[in-house]
Amino acid sequence: MAYTFFHLIFFILLIPLCSLAQNNGIVPIGSILTANEASNTWLSPSGDFAFGFQQPDDKDLFLLSIWYHNIPQKTVVWYVNSSDSIPRGSTVKLDAQIGLVLRDPQGVQLWSTNAISDQLDHGFMNDTGNFVLKGRDNSSLWESFSFPADTILPLQELETGSVLNSRQSETNFSQGRFSLQFLDNGDLVLTARSLPNTTYDDVVYYNSQTSKPTNTSNSGYRLVFGSRGIISIVNSNNQTEQIGSPTLFPPVAEDYFRATLDSDGILASYYHPRNFTGNQNWTVLWSEPDDICSAAAAETGSGACGYNSICNLVNGRPACECPDGYTLLDPNDKSGSCMPNSTPSCDEVEQGTAGELYDFVVINGTDWPKSDYQIMRPSTEIGCREACLHDCFCAAAIFRNNTCYKKKLPLSNGWTRGILNTVAFLKYRKSDAPPGMEGPSSRPKDRETLIVVESVLLGSSFFLNILLIVAACSGFYLIYKKNMVKSRPNGATNLRYFTYKELVEATNGFKEELGRGSFGIVYKGELQISSKSSGIAVKKLDRVAQDTEKEFRAEVNTIGQTNHKNLVRLLGFCDEGQNRLLVYEYMRNGTLSSFLFTTPKPSWKLRTQIAMGIARGLTYLHEECSTQIIHCDIKPQNILLDDYYNARISDFGMAKLLAMNQSRTLTNIRGTKGYVAPEWFRNTQVTAKVDVYSFGVLLLEIICCRRSVENIESVEEGYAILTDWVWDCFQERRLDTLVENDSEALNDKMMLERFVKVGIWCVQEDSSIRPTMRKVSQMLEGIVEVMVPPCPSPFAS
Ligand SMILES: *[C@@H]1O[C@H](CO)[C@@H](O)[C@H](O)[C@H]1NC(C)=O
Ligand SMILES: *[C@@H]1O[C@H](CO)[C@@H](O)[C@H](O)[C@H]1NC(C)=O
Ligand SMILES: *[C@@H]1O[C@H](CO)[C@@H](O)[C@H](O)[C@H]1NC(C)=O
Ligand SMILES: *[C@@H]1O[C@H](CO)[C@@H](O)[C@H](O)[C@H]1NC(C)=O
Numbered sequence: 107m108a109y110t111f112f113h114l115i116f117f118i119l120l121i122p123l124c125s126l127a128q129n130n131g132i133v134p135i136g137s138i139l140t141a142n143e144a145s146n147t148w149l150s151p152s153g154d155f156a157f158g159f160q161q162p163d164d165k166d167l168f169l170l171s172i173w174y175h176n177i178p179q180k181t182v183v184w185y186v187n188s189s190d191s192i193p194r195g196s197t198v199k200l201d202a203q204i205g206l207v208l209r210d211p212q213g214v215q216l217w218s219t220n221a222i223s224d225q226l227d228h229g230f231m232n233d234t235g236n237f238v239l240k241g242r243d244n245s246s247l248w249e250s251f252s253f254p255a256d257t258i259l260p261l262q263e264l265e266t267g268s269v270l271n272s273r274q275s276e277t278n279f280s281q282g283r284f285s286l287q288f289l290d291n292g293d294l295v296l297t298a299r300s301l302p303n304t305t306y307d308d309v310v311y312y313n314s315q316t317s318k319p320t321n322t323s324n325s326g327y328r329l330v331f332g333s334r335g336i337i338s339i340v341n342s343n344n345q346t347e348q349i350g351s352p353t354l355f356p357p358v359a360e361d362y363f364r365a366t367l368d369s370d371g372i373l374a375s376y377y378h379p380r381n382f383t384g385n386q387n388w389t390v391l392w393s394e395p396d397d398i399c400s401a402a403a404a405e406t407g408s409g410a411c412g413y414n415s416i417c418n419l420v421n422g423r424p425a426c427e428c429p430d431g432y433t434l435l436d437p438n439d440k441s442g443s444c445m446p447n448s449t450p451s452c453d454e455v456e457q458g459t460a461g462e463l464y465d466f467v468v469i470n471g472t473d474w475p476k477s478d479y480q481i482m483r484p485s486t487e488i489g490c491r492e493a494c495l496h497d498c499f500c501a502a503a504i505f506r507n508n509t510c511y512k513k514k515l516p517l518s519n520g521w522t523r524g525i526l527n528t529v530a531f532l533k534y535r536k537s538d539a540p541p542g543m544e545g546p547s548s549r550p551k552d553r554e555t556l557i558v559v560e561s562v563l564l565g566s567s568f569f570l571n572i573l574l575i576v577a578a579c580s581g582f583y584l585i586y587k588k589n590m591v592k593s594r595p596n597g598a599t600n601l602r603y604f605t606y607k608e609l610v611e612a613t614n615g616f617k618e619e620l621g622r623g624s625f626g627i628v629y630k631g632e633l634q635i636s637s638k639s640s641g642i643a644v645k646k647l648d649r650v651a652q653d654t655e656k657e658f659r660a661e662v663n664t665i666g667q668t669n670h671k672n673l674v675r676l677l678g679f680c681d682e683g684q685n686r687l688l689v690y691e692y693m694r695n696g697t698l699s700s701f702l703f704t705t706p707k708p709s710w711k712l713r714t715q716i717a718m719g720i721a722r723g724l725t726y727l728h729e730e731c732s733t734q735i736i737h738c739d740i741k742p743q744n745i746l747l748d749d750y751y752n753a754r755i756s757d758f759g760m761a762k763l764l765a766m767n768q769s770r771t772l773t774n775i776r777g778t779k780g781y782v783a784p785e786w787f788r789n790t791q792v793t794a795k796v797d798v799y800s801f802g803v804l805l806l807e808i809i810c811c812r813r814s815v816e817n818i819e820s821v822e823e824g825y826a827i828l829t830d831w832v833w834d835c836f837q838e839r840r841l842d843t844l845v846e847n848d849s850e851a852l853n854d855k856m857m858l859e860r861f862v863k864v865g866i867w868c869v870q871e872d873s874s875i876r877p878t879m880r881k882v883s884q885m886l887e888g889i890v891e892v893m894v895p896p897c898p899s900p901f902a903s
C-alpha cells in the first residue's frame with residue numbers, strides 16, 4: 107500500500123514537470139488523462155494545483171479531482187462525485203463538443219461538464235484552484251468553482267442556492283451525511299441527513315443567521331472566501347458578516363487556505379504554510395459549530411452520529427461510539443449507526459422470567475434525549491431499572507431528576523456529558539455474549555495504527571506547534587481585540603443575568619465561604635431552577651480591572667462561551683455598580699488540593715484520569731475556544747472535582763478579567779509560588795507555555811501526591827523542591843521512590859514513567875522546549891511516544 111502510494115507521488119512529481127509544466131496551465135482540446143499510477147496531471151502555472159486522477163485508497167479505484175500539488179498530503183479540493191466508481195484505465199478528455207468527459211475503460215460515459223457550446227477553445231487550470239473551460243472570446247463556459255464539492259478556496263464566491271456535500275470519510279468520496287447550504291434568504295446553514303438516507307428530515311445544526319428582514323430589499327447575497335481564511339456573507343449593500351471566529355491568527359497571506367465541510371459535519375477553515383520545509387500539516391483556523399453533538403440533536407434524525415450511537419465531543423470534533431452491547435452496522439463507517447447485539451422481544455418474556463433473560467449495562471452521564479416513549483415521575487433508580495426490565499418494549503431507560511425515561515429502539519442523538527446527572531440502563535440479553543467482550547475488540551487495533559501514524563508525525567507536529575505558538579503570541583492581542591469588537595451572530599451564550607438581591611438570597615447573605623483567591627471570596631449558594639434546587643458557587647470579585655460595563659460583559663461573555671467537560675461552567679453573572687459577581691456550578695467534591703494531599707493516597711487510576719482531564723481542559727482553553735485563554739494560575743486549588751471526579755478547571759479567564767497578565771513585576775506576578783514559569787521573572791513574552799509549566803508541576807504533584815514545595819528542613823537534601831527531586835529520581839532511575847507505598851502506581855510502571863517524562867518536559871526552563879497542551883494530552887494518553895526529556899534547568903549550577 108505504502109509502496110503504491112509513494113510510487114504515485116513519484117510519478118506525479120516527475121512526469122508533469124518535464125512534460126506539461128511549460129503549458130502554463132493551458133489544456134488544449136483533445137488532451138487526455140488516463141487513470142493509473144503513471145497518470146499525467148494538468149498543472150496550474152505555478153504548480154500549486156493539479157487536475158487529474160488520484161487514488162484515494164489502495165483500492166483499484168480512482169478519483170477525478172483537483173488537489174494542492176505542492177504539499178505532500180496532495181489535499182483534494184474538488185472532485186467529481188459520480189455515483190459510479192472510476193476504475194483503472196478510465197479516461198478524462200477535453201472534447202470540443204462536450205467539454206470534459208469522463209469514460210470508463212469500456213468507453214461508457216460516467217460524467218461530463220455537458221453544458222458547453224461549440225465555442226470551446228481550451229481548458230485552463232488557474233493558480234486559484236479553479237479549472238475553467240474558456241471560449242474563443244476568452245469567456246468562461248464552465249468552471250469548477252461553480253460546482254463545489256466539499257471545499258471552497260480563496261477568491262471563490264458562492265451564490266445563494268449553492269450546496270457543499272461532505273464526503274463519506276477521509277478517503278471515501280461518496281456523498282456523506284452533511285451538507286452546507288447557502289439559502290436564498292442569505293442564511294448559511296449546515297444540515298445533517300439522518301440514516302438511512304431520507305430526503306425530508308434534514309436537521310439544521312448550524313445557522314449563520316445572516317438573513318435580513320425580507321422587505322429591506324438587500325437580496326443578492328454572496329458568500330466570499332476572503333484572503334486569510336475568513337468567510338463572509340456579503341449582501342447587495344456590501345454589508346458583510348463574518349462566519350466563525352479564528353482561535354489563533356498565525357497565517358500570512360502567502361499561506362494556502364481552504365474551508366472544508368469535513369466528513370464529521372464540521373465546517374472548518376484551514377491554512378498550510380506554502381513553502382514546504384518538511385512536515386507541516388493543515389491547521390484549523392476556525393470551525394463551526396462548537397458542539398455538534400448537542401447542536402445536531404433534534405426531534406427527528408439520529409444526531410451527529412448514527413442511531414444507537416453516542417456522540418462525545420473530542421477537541422471540538424464528534425467522536426462516535428457504540429455503547430456496550432451494540433456494534434457498528436457498517437464496520438467501515440465509524441460514525442454510522444450501531445445495531446444492538448440483541449433486541450428485547452415481547453414473545454419470550456413470560457411469568458416473570460425477565461430477570462433471568464435480561465440484564466443492564468449501566469452508563470453514567472449519557473443520554474439519548476428526545477426519544478422517550480414513556481415517562482414515569484416520580485421514580486427511583488431501582489424502580490426505573492425494574493420498570494424497564496419488565497417492559498418488553500423497553501430497550502433502555504434513563505434515570506434523571508427522580509424521573510424515569512423509557513426508550514425504544516433506535517436510540518437517537520446520544521451524547522455524553524460528565525455534568526448530566528444521569529444514569530442510563532441499556533438492556534441486553536444475558537444469553538448473548540456479555541457486552542464489553544465483543545464490540546470493542548477492534549479498538550485496540552485502531553489505537554495501534556494510530557500510535558504508529560502519530561509517531562511518524564511526531565517531529566512534524568512538534569515543529570508545527572512551536573511555529574504556531576510563536577505566531578499565536580504575536581497575533582494574540584490583535585485577534586483578541588478583533589473578537590471583542592465583533593459580536594458573534596450566533597454567540598448564544600446562555601448566561602443568566604442575576605440581580606444582586608437574587609444572589610444575596612441564594613447565598614443566604616453570603617454566609618458559607620467556600621474559598622478565597624486573588625480575586626475575592628467564593629460563597630456557596632442554592633438556586634431554585636424550575637422547582638429543583640441546585641448548588642451554585644458565587645464569586646464576589648473585589649477588584650475588577652475593566653471599569654466599563656461593556657468591557658466587563660465582554661470578558662464574562664468570553665468565559666461564558668467556553669464549553670468543555672473539564673471546565674467549571676459559568677452559569678451567569680451580576681453587574682450592579684461595584685457589585686460584580688460570577689455564578690458557577692457547584693462542585694461537590696471540592697478542590698484537587700484537598701483530594702490529593704491525603705493519606706492514604708487516592709487511587710492511581712483516578713489520579714491519572716484527573717491529570718488527563720486537566721490537560722484536555724487546558725488544550726481547549728489554549729487552542730479550541732473562540733478566544734485563546736491563558737489561565738496563568740494553574741494549581742491544585744484551582745482544579746475542582748465534580749460528582750464523577752472529573753477534573754474541572756476553575757478561575758480561567760480571571761487573568762484577563764483582572765488585567766494582571768501584563769504585569770510582570772516580582773511583587774505582582776499573576777500565579778502562585780511554586781507553579782509559576784521562569785519567564786514571569788524575565789522580560790519575555792508570556793505565552794500559553796506558562797500554563798504548560800504550571801501543569802507540569804501539578805502533574806508531578808498528582809503523580810507523587812506531594813506539594814511542589816515542602817518546607818520541611820529536616821528531610822534529606824534535594825527533596826524540598828518537587829521538580830528537582832523528580833529530576834534526580836528520574837536520572838538515577840529511582841521512579842519507585844516517587845510513588846512509595848502506592849502499589850497501584852508501582853504496578854503500572856509504563857504509565858508512571860510516561861507521566862514523569864511528560865512532567866519533566868513541561869517544566870523545562872526554556873519555554874520553547876515545552877510541548878503544547880495538545881501534545882501533552884496526546885503524550886499522557888499514549889497516542890504519541892514520549893522522548894527522554896533533557897534536564898529542566900540546564901543553566902542552574
Ligand atoms: C455532486 O452531486 C450533487 C448532487 O448529486 C451535485 O449537485 C453536485 O453538483 C455534484 N458535484 C460535482 C462536483 O459534480
Ligand atoms: C485566474 O483567476 C484569477 C482570479 O480569479 C483571474 O484574475 C485570472 O484572470 C484567471 N486567469 C485566467 C487566465 O483566466
Ligand atoms: C484572456 O484572458 C487572460 C486573463 O484574463 C489574458 O491573460 C489573455 O491575454 C486573454 N486572451 C485574449 C485572447 O484575450
Ligand atoms: C464509500 O462508502 C459507501 C457508503 O458507505 C460505500 O457504498 C462505498 O462502497 C464506499 N466506497 C469505497 C471506495 O470504499
Ligand SMILES: *[C@@H]1O[C@H](CO)[C@@H](O)[C@H](O)[C@H]1NC(C)=O
Pocket residue numbers: 303304305
Ligand atoms: C438512499 O441510498 C440508496 C443507495 O445509496 C439509493 O438507492 C436511494 O435512492 C437513496 N434514497 C434516498 C431517498 O435518497
Ligand SMILES: *[C@@H]1O[C@H](CO)[C@@H](O)[C@H](O)[C@H]1NC(C)=O
Pocket residue numbers: 319321322323
Ligand atoms: C420594512 O418593514 C418595517 C416594518 O414592518 C417598516 O417599518 C419598514 O419601513 C419597511 N422597510 C421597507 C424598506 O419597506
Ligand SMILES: *[C@@H]1O[C@H](CO)[C@@H](O)[C@H](O)[C@H]1NC(C)=O
Pocket residue numbers: 342343344
Ligand atoms: C459594492 O462593492 C462593489 C465593489 O467593491 C461596487 O462595485 C458596488 O457599487 C458596491 N455596491 C454598493 C451598493 O455599495
Ligand SMILES: *[C@@H]1O[C@H](CO)[C@@H](O)[C@H](O)[C@H]1NC(C)=O
Pocket residue numbers: 358360381
Ligand atoms: C517562500 O519561498 C519563496 C522562494 O522560494 C520566497 O520568495 C518567499 O519569500 C517564501 N515565503 C515565505 C513565507 O517564506
Ligand SMILES: *[C@@H]1O[C@H](CO)[C@@H](O)[C@H](O)[C@H]1NC(C)=O
Pocket residue numbers: 178179385386387388563566
Ligand atoms: C495531517 O493531518 C491529518 C488530520 O489530522 C492527518 O490525517 C494526516 O496524516 C496529517 N498529514 C501529515 C503529513 O502530517
Ligand SMILES: *[C@@H]1O[C@H](CO)[C@@H](O)[C@H](O)[C@H]1NC(C)=O
Pocket residue numbers: 468469470
Ligand atoms: C455511576 O455513578 C455512581 C454515583 O452516582 C457510582 O456509584 C457508579 O459507580 C457509577 N457507575 C459507573 C459505571 O461509572
Ligand SMILES: *[C@@H]1O[C@H](CO)[C@@H](O)[C@H](O)[C@H]1NC(C)=O
Pocket residue numbers: 483507508509635636637638
Ligand atoms: C426536575 O423535575 C421536576 C418535576 O418533578 C421539574 O419540574 C424540573 O424542571 C426538573 N428539573 C430539571 C433540572 O430537569
